[in-house]
Amino acid sequence: MTIQRFFPPRRILMGPGPSDISSDVLQALSRPTVGHLDPLFIGMMDEVKTLLKYAFQTDNDFTIPVSAPGSAGMEACFVNLIEPGDKVIICRNGVFGERMRENAIRSGAQVVLVDDEWGKPVSVEKVAAAFAENSDAKILAFVHAETSTGALSDAQALSKIAKQYNALTIVDAVTSLGGVPLKVDEWQLDAVYSGSQKCLSCVPGLSPITFSPKAIAKIQARTTPVQSWFLDQSLVLGYWSGEGKRSYHHTAPVNSLYALHEALLGLYNEGLENAWQRHADMHQKLKQGLEQLGFKYVVDEECRLPQLNSVYLPEGLDDANTRQHLLNEYNLEVGGGLGALAGKVWRIGLMGYSAKSENVALCLKALQETIGK
Amino acid sequence: MTIQRFFPPRRILMGPGPSDISSDVLQALSRPTVGHLDPLFIGMMDEVKTLLKYAFQTDNDFTIPVSAPGSAGMEACFVNLIEPGDKVIICRNGVFGERMRENAIRSGAQVVLVDDEWGKPVSVEKVAAAFAENSDAKILAFVHAETSTGALSDAQALSKIAKQYNALTIVDAVTSLGGVPLKVDEWQLDAVYSGSQKCLSCVPGLSPITFSPKAIAKIQARTTPVQSWFLDQSLVLGYWSGEGKRSYHHTAPVNSLYALHEALLGLYNEGLENAWQRHADMHQKLKQGLEQLGFKYVVDEECRLPQLNSVYLPEGLDDANTRQHLLNEYNLEVGGGLGALAGKVWRIGLMGYSAKSENVALCLKALQETIGK
Structure with a gap:
């Protein structure tokens, strides 16, 4: 067996995530590992919570990173909030809406599907109609920013309908957090999960989540245990809680949390509004260039994600070979x-640290040379 | 809000994990992030599998790191191998045996408990008796190296009994992998999970697992879906499989996997037998010093883990204050x-990179000065 050290090249990451990571974050990642119950580390965990609350725009006490990727954050929301038999309305307008359905079913939910075409936002009217027919639905689940299509849905309007029926919301904000406005408290969202490797530009492997007091109340009123031990948030709370002694649940991914701390601090220092604007600005630049090259957007302009540019390939352009060439x-x-x-x-992603002029310029020039225009 | 960059001190980690991490592994961790479907990264994933097979001493094709901590690796074994109603014999001689019970129950198992005192190994006789009374048990689950007590159980003998009854084994090797002999194929173990942050001396957050062909056959014969989407290994396999195109399941923790690659390469270059011997040697040095200082071992010598020294505090020594002082x-x-x-x-841990003379010397001198002997 001859295996050598692995030295990855320095890629420019303009896919759907992971996004480019700043050298500040990579440096933080490689600082010396301390124990997961070290008092200094616990102090840092409190800061991570504070910074996450800012990013989510929430005062929710329960705002932490799950020690696993976004799909585990999704599952954490479903297994904690759903009890077998609960009726759940799931909006499906892409891959991640379908994944929500699979999670809900495995959690024992009775699923009502609201389907929309891929590339379209979730239809507020259809959701209203679904609630009118299923006023006993306990949860509405939808994807804020569909990573598979680049469509942004109106989280505030969807949440408003759910509130009318006294239902909780589970919201996928994997690609939206840090890239477009997301206001958990103002929009009254109940369980929101995201990922570290998109617009936060941290290493992949963590899933920030936040639960509203209503979501916590539903968890506390459960009559059946959460089916997952690892994702049982009432157990996890004992480790992340600010009060008294921390109890051991699992070993936190210490170094990844250093990186998340640094990435969130960067977002805080830039300011959320500035970050949103930067994503919007870079999107405009990229869009102009892409359209000149013959790419057409999949999603209508008014619900298009700036950080995820989903475009049809120009006639005759080979998908896999061209991406390999780039x-x-x-x-x-x-x-x-x-x-x-x-x-x-x-x-084509413009997420977090990837949303900058040099990336847009490189991408457009490389495409121009490759397509031969 | 005034939050500063976090600069952790350089600790010497002689607890139950995470263990010290070499600068080689920390450097690997901070190399530039590439995409999780990048061909170069997929090549590295294949090497990680090969290196893990060496560490586990197995030819099992299904040998991968779960993208989450050891507790998720444990849960992956239970939710995939157990179907509701399956009878499972669980050996409980510490915290992690109890955690196995909780996982088995949440997976719908009918649990038969074999209890042993904390600090004792699992009794082979009791397990034989449990099988005699429950010959229809489908799974035997036990902890090879109990991290809560420092006791090593006889995995080979326990597996032998299970085989007599045609039962599969689920084995917790979180603390044993890399520190003491563990021979998955020779001992015919079926589902084994470990952690990255113990004797592999990688960052916390990954859980290497391996499934035997018999374990895979049981998963493929399931009549009910695995309750966890994130941990459903038939889905995960599509991403880690060596054949054909990789399908997206979740975003792999790219940088942590760089670190695991480097840590496993270090173990391979040292040689497993040499690593086991080093742990044994350092344990002997530490033991002599600890006993001179008045510490007494919890576990009998013949089943004592070299990498986890569980010792009673000498009379009058304050636990929390002394640890804080150290x-x-x-x-x-x-x-x-x-x-x-x-x-x-x-x-007191001597795990992986922590198992070295300078750590033993520091620990003994610091204790000597603190205790005042």
């Missing part, structure tokens, strides 16, 4: 399509 | 007791 010749990663859009669409 | 004055972390042993016992 990777080999320019160290540039762009994302392919998922599911029904595979082979037809690219997903 | 941390403040020497940057030295030793672990406290868990559960019934809290306040009475310390757990």
Whole structure:
């Protein structure tokens, strides 16, 4: 067996995540590991919570990073909030809405589906109609920013309907957090999960989540145990809680949390509004160039995510070979399509630290040279 | 809000994990992030599998790191292998045996408990008796190296009994992998999970697991879906499988996997037998010193883990204050007791990169000065 050390190239990450990571965050990542119950580390954990509350725009006490990727954050929301038999309305307009359905079913939910075409936002009217027919639904689940299509849904309007029926909301904010406005408290969202590797530009592997007091109340009123031990948030709370002694649940991913602290501090110092504006500005620049090159957007302008540019390939352009060429010749990663859009669409990310002029310029020039225009 | 960058001190980690991490591994951790579907990264994933097979001493094709801590690795074994109603014999001689019971129950198992005193190994006789009374048990689950007590159980003998009854084994090797002999194929173990932050001396957050062909067959014969989407290994397999195109399941923790690759490569280059011997040698040195200072071992010599020294505190020594003093004055972390042993016992780790002469010397001198002998 001859295995050598692995030295990855320095890629420019303009896919659907992970996004580029600043050297500040990579440096923080590699600082010396301390114990997960070290008083200094616990102090840092409190700061991570504070910074996450800012990013989510919430005062929710229960705001922590799950020690696993975004899919585990999604599952944490479903297994904690759903009890077998609960009726759950799930909005499906892409890959992650479908994943929500799978999670809800495995949690024993009775699922009511609201389907929308891929690339369209969730229809507020359809959700209103679904509630009118299912006024006993306990939860509404939807994806704020669909990473598979680049469509942004109106989280505030959807939450408003759920509140009318006294239902809780589970919201996928994996790609939205830090990239477009997301206001957990103002919009009254109840259980929101995200990922570290998108607009936060931290290493992949963590999933920030926040639960409202109403979500916590539903968990506390459960009559059945949460089916997952690892994701049982009433147990996790004992470790992340600010009061008294921390109790051991699992060993926290210490170094990844250093990186998250640094990435969130960067976002705080820039200011959320400035970060949102930067994503919007870079999107405008990229869009102009892409359209000149013959790419057409999948999503209508009014609900288009600036941080995830989903575009149809110009006629005759080969998907896999061209992406491989961009990777080999320019160290540039762009994302392919998922599911029904595979082979037809690219997903060009401008997430977090990747949303900057030099990336836009490189991407457009590399495409220009490759397409031969 | 005034939050500063977090600069952790350089601790010497001699608790129950995380262990000290070499600068090689920390450097690998902070290399530039690439995409989780990047061909170069997928090549590295194949190497991680190969290196893990070596560490586990197995040819099992399904040998991968779960993208979450050891507790998630434990849960992955239980939720995949157990179907509701399956009878499972669980051996409980410490915290992690109890955690196995909780996982089994949440997976719908009918649990038969085999209890042993904390600090004792699992009784092979009791397990034989449990099978004699429950010959329809489908799974035997036990902890190879109990991190809460420092006791090593005879995995080979326990597995042998299970095989007589055609039952599968689930084995917790969180603290044993890399520190003491563990031979998955020779001992015919079926589902084994470990952690990255113990004797592998990688950052916390990953859980290496391996499933035997028999374990895979049981998963493939399931009539009910795995309750966890994130931990459903038939889905995960599509991403880690060596054949054909990798399908997206979740975003792999790219940088942590760089670190695991580097840590496993270090173990491979040292050689497993040499690593086991080093742990044994350092244990002998530490033991002599500890006994001179009045510490008494919790576990009998013949089943004592070299990498986790569980010792009763000498009369009059204050647990929490003394540990805080060691941390403040020497940057030295030793672990406290868990559960019934809290306040009475310390757990002094010699795991992976921490198992070296300079750590033993520092620990003994710091204790000598602190105790005043």
